Amino acid sequence: MSKKWISVLCVTACASSSFALNLSELQGERRVEFRSPQGLAEVCVVPKKWPGASYRADDVEKENDLCSYDFHTNMGICPKYTSTNPAILLLKPNASYSKAAIDASNCDVKKMNVKTEAKFKQSVTCSYTPAILAYYPISRILGNVGRVPVAVIRSMDRDVHSRQTDKAIAHFQNSADEIKYSWNAMGKVHKNPANYPTVIDGTLSQIYGALSDNIKNEEQYVEVSGKGSYDTRYERFLQQPPFLKVSGSQTVEQMLGTKDFATVAQTVTQMKDVSDLVLLDTLMNQQDRIGNIHYKFYWYAANPSTQKIERMKSEAKWVGNQLQVPQAERDLMAGKQAALIKEMVLKDNDCGIVKTNMMRRVSALEKVRHMSYNTYRRFMAFERTLKDAYTKDYFMKEMLFTSSDYGVLVGNASKAKQILLSKCQAGELIFDVDLETYIPGATKPSYRCDL
Template identity: 30%
Template structure:
């Protein structure tokens, strides 16, 4: 379990900026890598000569990209003056992203506490999806305007990204006139605050994100016609559900081509990961998930009676996976190549005005397969939140949530528990997604015996 870390950095204007981790969530399961990444993120000094800050000028929401120049001849000032856009020159490392909240008209909704919520609650549930470590960070708003926001405005011309930079510029120039100042500025209105994280992975195609013909309700319904989600929704034994889920999904040519007839081992991991996403997004009222689900390749093989795995260094899509060759040292073990899901873009959750598309389209109600461990943790979480227990106190104290945002999480957790409990009692929810990797070892599906509660 990582210990709480904090560091202060002094801006050229004489302001102390706080960079800190949040305390670990009670009963959370953290890794050694989590602690190492927290320390690395806290250690970034925005004013160091070998760290550049660049405006994000693509996609829909403004953010600050950190570039590590330590192995190059570049210095901060020259790099920031010279480079723009997504491209990064050789030797420069993509260090992290600093995101602030911004929810003005004609902008893409972003709420910085959401990434912190997803990080720590994914560790509470001990989930299999990769949710990036996130920390709290402040920055002198005048320094941010001069180094980042002005360039963001100059380098964007249209769309929500340009509107976002214009709103951020207006706010930083005159915080007193910004209505949502509390969500962007520290109480003294001299610093902006947000979260900092480093994402990994590439964007899934139609195999997970669906065909995405239109934003909103439509693409969330289309997501439910992917092979793993259809398998999750079928009241059949797991292997039969996988076969039938693919059969139904492959009626869509685009999905069939993107999915490349995934084997049962891959499908089990996808099913587990999608059920986890649906649960988190329901609880945190996520409105912009579909199209924002990523993956990283990983090799799996058997050795000495155990399942082993390691990352596969490739950015190729699933339709190109036959070109990804195993490392020589494991090639003779006939390893299987799997896409493992990364949940990086979590900043459109947590606010009451956001549309909870998971809830709106009934995703949780349709699940017939689930992890017994995740279900039991949900029951305990709900009991704690309803009784204002230690996790409720933790939630209330650490995420800068107002009473409405806090109440929404408590309410959504209770509703999620009620929905899955009803499914368990009425439809006999199958708890067969606890350990997909065991299937590689035994060739059998293990079903856990879990009380509905």
């Protein structure tokens, strides 16, 4: 099935719900209101935190940033012209381009050299608002797996969004680009708003969706996704060296011939990221991950005295086929047990929950042999909570899940638990990709399957 047909089918499915959202009922952990030029009260809602989840130190800062962005005063807005799904880009004005100049431009973002701070997406084409929202807390519940960007609930005056949609449709009038059909689908939403309750609020005056932080300066993680046909992308993923390591029976030490921190750091981190990715996407019914995997460079240094990993952002970058690492960084890491690491970033999380579960289709989790014990135990604890009324209420109120959406999550988690527990009890799951266990002097932890 081509991406184009996926888009057409998804907009039909998204329009079939009887759900109608009352924006005034959304409270979350924090709620901010903005006034549109027509006087409508647009909202930004920060969903409540999940107790005990591993939220990052800067998550609250990112949430506050997202809920400080005003479509009408402090941020330029443009329709997105790249990839396959429609979105509104929030662009930061600079000395060359004011908000008014950005809004009046032809939205050639690269030419303007303005920073995209956030993306506003809805449940149209392959995108689904609850998927974007839920990836954020579930990634933190599992220990910040995938380094998923922060996302909040946001609404926009429908008249304002309609003008952005018209601008995009006009831009692609004579184009054959895939996203043209997605913007045309959004145009149908504005012509018949009452037919799209998963996109338009109950008053039919506002469009709503997820506003997510835009990760910058990331690179495509091609060695994990591979290159080739879109139709066989998941089968290709299973044959790439990173997944073959994760699905292999050799331990990390057997693969590399050492447990030296600096030597194993990249391999262990990559293997953990890949197995985490498979579990997370299995839970979330992800349909379109392969080809949408990214990374950023960080330095990891082992500190034996604290038994912790010290992490530092790197300015390393590719120039052609050569990786250029600042000499100042090399000097700083000299003499340390340190390695330059590719940290996986899962920034595109919109095509989930009500979509085709591609990881389950190719039985990816069944093939996983290496996993982080931290991820395993956190998942097992989370799966137990899915039977609680509190958990269902959380996902329906904070993530905008329907009862059917929640049933999908529960079913996927139950299947994942069955797979992982049986593999662990059979001795077919190797817990050797927690990098902290490779710090010199680290004690070997004890493992239990039935947590």
